[in-house]
Amino acid sequence: MLRFDGRVVIVTGAGNGLGKEYALAFGERGASVVVNDLGGSTSGDGSKSSRPADEVVDLIKSRGGKAVADYHSVEDAKAVIQTAIDNFGRVDILVNNAGILRDKSFVNMTEQDWDLVHRIHLRAAYLLTHAAWPYMRKQKYGKVIVTSSTSGLYGNFGQANYSAAKMGLVGLSNTLSLEGAKYNITCNAIAPTAFSRLTQDLLPPGAEENLKPAFVMPLVLYLCHESCADTGSLFEVAGGWMGKVRLQKSSGAMVRRANAPMTVEDVRDNWQEIVSFAKPLYHLTQADQVTHIMNAVESISNTDQGNSNVLTETFTYTPNQLILYALAVGCSLRQPNALRFLYENHENFSALPTFAVIPAQSLSMAIVSSGKMGIDIDLSRVLHGEQYVELYQPLPTSGTVTLKGKVVDVLDKGSGAVVIYDVEMFDENDTLIALNQFVIFSVGSGGFGGKKVSEHQRPTVAAPKRKPDHVCSDKTTIDQAALYRLTGDENPLHIDPAFASTAGFSRPILHGLCTFGHSARHVLSTYANDDPALFKAIKVRFTKPVEPGQTIETHMWREGNRIFFESKVPESSQTVLTGGYVDLHNVVLNTTSPGAPQEMSKTTPTSSRVNLKTKAAFVEINKRAQSQPELVKKIGAIIVFDITKDGNVQQSWTIDGKKGTIYEGSPQEGAKAQVTITVDDDDFVDLATGKANAPALFAKGKIRAKGNVMLAQKLSTLFKDQAKL
Numbered sequence: 001m002l003r004f005d006g007r008v009v010i011v012t013g014a015g016n017g018l019g020k021e022y023a024l025a026f027g028e029r030g031a032s033v034v035v036n037d038l039g040g041s042t043s044g045d046g047s048k049s050s051r052p053a054d055e056v057v058d059l060i061k062s063r064g065g066k067a068v069a070d071y072h073s074v075e076d077a078k079a080v081i082q083t084a085i086d087n088f089g090r091v092d093i094l095v096n097n098a099g100i101l102r103d104k105s106f107v108n109m110t111e112q113d114w115d116l117v118h119r120i121h122l123r124a125a126y127l128l129t130h131a132a133w134p135y136m137r138k139q140k141y142g143k144v145i146v147t148s149s150t151s152g153l154y155g156n157f158g159q160a161n162y163s164a165a166k167m168g169l170v171g172l173s174n175t176l177s178l179e180g181a182k183y184n185i186t187c188n189a190i191a192p193t194a195f196s197r198l199t200q201d202l203l204p205p206g207a208e209e210n211l212k213p214a215f216v217m218p219l220v221l222y223l224c225h226e227s228c229a230d231t232g233s234l235f236e237v238a239g240g241w242m243g244k245v246r247l248q249k250s251s252g253a254m255v256r257r258a259n260a261p262m263t264v265e266d267v268r269d270n271w272q273e274i275v276s277f278a279k280p281l282y283h284l285t286q287a288d289q290v291t292h293i294m295n296a297v298e299s300i301s302n303t304d305q306g307n308s309n310v311l312t313e314t315f316t317y318t319p320n321q322l323i324l325y326a327l328a329v330g331c332s333l334r335q336p337n338a339l340r341f342l343y344e345n346h347e348n349f350s351a352l353p354t355f356a357v358i359p360a361q362s363l364s365m366a367i368v369s370s371g372k373m374g375i376d377i378d379l380s381r382v383l384h385g386e387q388y389v390e391l392y393q394p395l396p397t398s399g400t401v402t403l404k405g406k407v408v409d410v411l412d413k414g415s416g417a418v419v420i421y422d423v424e425m426f427d428e429n430d431t432l433i434a435l436n437q438f439v440i441f442s443v444g445s446g447g448f449g450g451k452k453v454s455e456h457q458r459p460t461v462a463a464p465k466r467k468p469d470h471v472c473s474d475k476t477t478i479d480q481a482a483l484y485r486l487t488g489d490e491n492p493l494h495i496d497p498a499f500a501s502t503a504g505f506s507r508p509i510l511h512g513l514c515t516f517g518h519s520a521r522h523v524l525s526t527y528a529n530d531d532p533a534l535f536k537a538i539k540v541r542f543t544k545p546v547e548p549g550q551t552i553e554t555h556m557w558r559e560g561n562r563i564f565f566e567s568k569v570p571e572s573s574q575t576v577l578t579g580g581y582v583d584l585h586n587v588v589l590n591t592t593s594p595g596a597p598q599e600m601s602k603t604t605p606t607s608s609r610v611n612l613k614t615k616a617a618f619v620e621i622n623k624r625a626q627s628q629p630e631l632v633k634k635i636g637a638i639i640v641f642d643i644t645k646d647g648n649v650q651q652s653w654t655i656d657g658k659k660g661t662i663y664e665g666s667p668q669e670g671a672k673a674q675v676t677i678t679v680d681d682d683d684f685v686d687l688a689t690g691k692a693n694a695p696a697l698f699a700k701g702k703i704r705a706k707g708n709v710m711l712a713q714k715l716s717t718l719f720k721d722q723a724k725l
């Protein structure tokens with residue numbers, strides 16, 4: 001039998017319920033008991049009575065135990081502890097049990113309700129333990145219990161004050177267990193459910209039998225016994241069941257990447273991992289938690305993704321590879337601007353933006369065969385499903401890039417499995433320069449019961465339902481696939497008739513990324529004057545195979561800076577690429593490209609009469625203004641340049657008709673300086689090229705600067721001196 005002979009215990013709120021049960025049990029097992037009870041009501045008001053404490057003391061004594069009554073409020077903590085010292089000369093065990101309720105829905109809760117509950121539960125536990133602490137430290141022995149609640153752990157309607165105080169007690173206990181360890185003082189928290197004066201109105205009928213305080217008492221006594229070393233623990237206990245409660249967290253995700261800004265979208269894109277409890281973590285100490293974070297942070301530089309699934313590889317290329325790629329996707333000296341992609345000594349020698357797929361693709365085989373997908377894939381039946389590429393800066397024309405790739409999802413599409421993997425590309429300074437998302441369709445690998453859609457998949461976007469604004473086409477050669485495979489994708493599907501036939505094709509098919517490269521080039525040529533710096537992103541789905549020798553016809557629709565496209569093969573009348581779009585930083589029409597000017601006349605209304613009443617109208621004006629500078633002359637414009645907090649210049653502009661302002665890109669909040677340029681009927685600004693007669697505008701007082709004087713002056717001088725905005 002576990003006994004407490006020689007131990008002095010204080011039980012607060014011991015006149016009834018749980019406290020009474022503890023006090024009687026301690027008394028029975030040899031402890032000297034201070035039976036503290038103010039004798040008040042459950043809400044803490046009304047008259048006080050010494051009767052409850054006296055009755056418990058009498059009972060203990062009648063059973064041969066030692067006990068003394070204490071009628072102080074728990075807020076009068078020193079006096080409570082003094083009762084133990086005066087009567088028994090020490091204090092070994094403190095059970096913080098007293099409590100009151102002031103239940104109210106949050107909207108009706110008063111400060112008084114909040115404060116009183118906090119004072120009696122949390123503050124009094126602090127005061128009492130604080131008053132007992134020096135005695136316990138000195139004698140190098142102490143057992144403290146705080147009473148938390150499931151209302152704190154899980155929340156309970158109408159108990160905002162009580163729940164908060166009860167969780168506060170868990171925090172108090174956690175820290176006291178650490179501070180007391182050196183002095184052999186333990187501190188534990190319990191979250192009991194028992195039928196008592198306090199809970200009788202809350203518990204369902206019949207609860208009395210099963211939720212007796214006697215079913216909680218044994219845990220408390222055991223925790224207070226010298227043979228129990230547990231400390232800093234929290235227990236739920238009710239009806240004879242008891243268990244330990246601990247905090248668990250998801251294994252989470254490191255969403256920060258090396259040398260890349262951390263964004264809200266990073267959080268969104270990793271949400272599944274952040275909230276998944278599939279592999280929970282438990283940290284028992286603050287040190288564990290700090291170590292975990294430090295390891296996670298370190299892993300950014302080790303794996304640059306904080307994720308062990310990340311595969312890393314480097315890829316070195318020379319201008320020759322850029323040229324080979326350009327030829328493989330149909331670049332030809334017949335085209336006006338092709339030289340910049342085909343001649344390494346050209347003053348603007350550049351990589352085609354879609355060359356970004358080539359280094360990234362080098363990681364494909366490693367990723368697909370890494371076993372991280374959880375399904376078996378038959379490599380002879382793998383088709384390219386979709387591709388997304390985003391460039392953060394133009395690609396270097398040579399050098400070594402580092403690739404980091406990982407599988408982000410595997411989908412079950414019934415007829416096949418879809419594997420989605422992201423590959424990030426970093427330059428030699430570890431700066432993120434491109435993101436590729438590959439979507440691979442593995443024919444026949446479906447039906448494994450996996451999910452059907454992925455929030456990580458970059459969506460395709462349907463083209464507008466009108467005739468295309470522009471069409472470009474290229475006839476591929478019979479050797480197109482043979483040429484393209486030299487860029488790095490050596491899949492025999494594209495060259496070996498026997499392999500192609502195993503995969504179910506009558507002859508080798510063209511690489512999906514070769515078709516993709518052709519179409520991307522068509523868009524770049526038509527809408528970006530072949531300038532790779534204007535390219536932002538591209539997405540497409542491969543819907544039908546293309547055979548070498550067939551024609552790739554790219555149908556394009558422009559909406560602002562987004563060019564929608566679909567590609568068709570006239571020989572088979574099939575649409576081979578769907579849902580495609582290219583996002584450009586700016587549209588610049590290539591007037592040397594046959595057909596481009598016609599596109600403008602086809603889609604741009606010539607009328608300058610527009611309804612300015614709605615925002616949609618403003619947007620429309622803006623679109624027209626960009627393509628028709630003369631319009632701007634008629635309706636006027638305000639261009640605002642902001643210097644942002646971090647020193648960047650941002651441009652926003654307002655088409656300012658007779659009825660006022662508005663337009664996208666409102667002036668930057670917190671801008672340090674701002675330059676506003678007002679353009680009227682008699683001024684000329686070509687918004688398509690950004691050129692204006694700035695000195696003339698300045699002379700007319702139409703360039704105004706405000707904000708930080710130095711910066712504003714600098715900015716306005718800049719625009720005065722330079723005619724190009």
Ligand SMILES: CCCCCCC[C@@H](O)CC(=O)SCCNC(=O)CCNC(=O)[C@H](O)C(C)(C)COP(=O)(O)OP(=O)(O)OC[C@H]1O[C@@H](n2cnc3c(N)ncnc32)[C@H](O)[C@@H]1OP(=O)(O)O
Nearest residue numbers: 364368383384385386413415441491511512542543544545
């Ligand atoms: C080793 C590692 C890496 C390898 C990388 C790749 C290497 C390259 O060398 C390989 C290539 O280049 S292959 C050539 C390019 N690709 C192609 O030609 C594929 C053309 N597409 C098809 O044939 C069919 O769309 C097909 C067969 C893909 C799907 O057709 P169906 O089975 O008829 O599917 P359908 O009934 O239309 O749709 C079923 C569900 O699948 C989704 N889906 C369809 N096409 C998809 C595609 N292309 N990509 C992604 N998902 C696709 C549909 O949306 C549908 O899903 P849900 O039911 O959820 O709507």
